[in-house]
Amino acid sequence: AQSVTQLGSHVSVSEGALVLLRCNYSSSVPPYLFWYVQYPNQGLQLLLKYTSAATLVKGINGFEAEFKKSETSFHLTKPSAHMSDAAEYFCAVSLGTGNQFYFGTGTSLTVIP
Amino acid sequence: GAVVSQHPSRVICKSGTSVKIECRSLDFQATTMFWYRQFPKQSLMLMATSNEGSKATYEQGVEKDKFLINHASLTLSTLTVTSAHPEDSSFYICSASPRTPRRSEAFFGQGTRLTVV
Numbered sequence: 001a002q003s004v005t006q007l008g009s010h011v012s013v014s015e016g017a018l019v020l021l022r023c024n025y026s027s028s029v030p031p032y033l034f035w036y037v038q039y040p041n042q043g044l045q046l047l048l049k050y051t052s053a054a055t056l057v058k059g060i061n062g063f064e065a066e067f068k069k070s071e072t073s074f075h076l077t078k079p080s081a082h083m084s085d086a087a088e089y090f091c092a093v094s095l096g097t098g099n100q101f102y103f104g105t106g107t108s109l110t111v112i113p
Numbered sequence: 114g115a116v117v118s119q120h121p122s123r124v125i126c127k128s129g130t131s132v133k134i135e136c137r138s139l140d141f142q143a144t145t146m147f148w149y150r151q152f153p154k155q156s157l158m159l160m161a162t163s164n165e166g167s168k169a170t171y172e173q174g175v176e177k178d179k180f181l182i183n184h185a186s187l188t189l190s191t192l193t194v195t196s197a198h199p200e201d202s203s204f205y206i207c208s209a210s211p212r213t214p215r216r217s218e219a220f221f222g223q224g225t226r227l228t229v230v
Contacts, residue, residue: 032217043119043206043221044157051217090156094217100147101208101219105156 002027002093006104014112019063019078021107023091026072032094033074034101035065037087044090050074061085086111116140117209119222126197126229134192134225136207142187143209147219148180151204160205163190187212197229 007022025031032051036044048059055067061084065076074091091104116139126132136146144165149157161182162170169182179201181193190209194201204226208219 034218036221041122041204041224041226043117043223044208045221046218049218094219096217100159100162101157102159103149103156 002031002095002102004091004093004102004104006089006091006107008107009105010108010110012110012112013081015083016080019076019081019085019109021076021089021091021109023065023074023076023104024072025074025091025093027093027095029095032096033065033067034092034094035059035063035074035076036090036092038090038106039087047076047089081109081111083111083113085109115211115216115220117207117220117222119207119225121225122223123226124228126227128198128229129196131193131195132197132227134194134205134207134227136190136192136209136222138188138209138211138220141209141211143190144187144212146184146190146207146209148182148190148192149206149208151206151224153204157206160192163207165190194227197227199229202227202229 003026005024034049035047048057050067058064063078089107092101118137120135146163148160151157163182163184165184171177184190206224207222
């Protein structure tokens with residue numbers, strides 16, 4: 001079975017500070033892992049994905065995530081937070097192309113000026 | 114490329130009426146589309162898998178007679194909420210992936226905010 005756990009439903013950082021959003025997964029097979037961002041009343045936008053290639057994945061808007069199999073983690077980071085980064089972030093796992101996604105409960109990121 | 118369009122973005126309906134939500138893949142074909150539901154401040158929960166030309170597969174606890182899914186073509190899936198009630202008020206999102214070239218990520222529609230009054 002597949003599942004995703006996001007630690008911390010709310011994270012607040014100061015503008016310019018490091019952003020760290022945590023995600024741990026459980027999967028019976030090698031997973032595909034994703035981070036999506038959702039702005040209020042909008043759909044989901046893909047930030048980045050891991051599909052068994054490089055373990056350090058770079059995404060859009062300066063975000064990156066590292067797949068650590070030993071820790072079953074896929075934490076999302078950004079060196080310097082921007083006000084526009086304030087949104088809801090979802091970690092998700094999939095078994096592969098064309099398969100359903102399992103989402104974490106989401107982390108709401110607040111950026112303090 | 115790989116755009117998924119969902120319509121309407123917002124709908125308000127009276128209790129007891131039915132509402133249809135459309136999910137279209139604009140520039141690719143999708144044999145499978147997924148419908149998710151998101152309650153306020155919660156994550157997305159898969160409701161059903163829509164399969165082109167065949168019956169949808171519903172997740173446990175989702176009433177198939179209440180949430181009718183029709184995947185009539187490779188670019189269109191519809192979700193009809195029948196006899197809607199206030200507890201059906203939610204954010205509904207569809208997703209799809211291209212058949213070719215095969216993509217690992219899902220592409221999501223903009224979502225539909227349903228309010229039943």
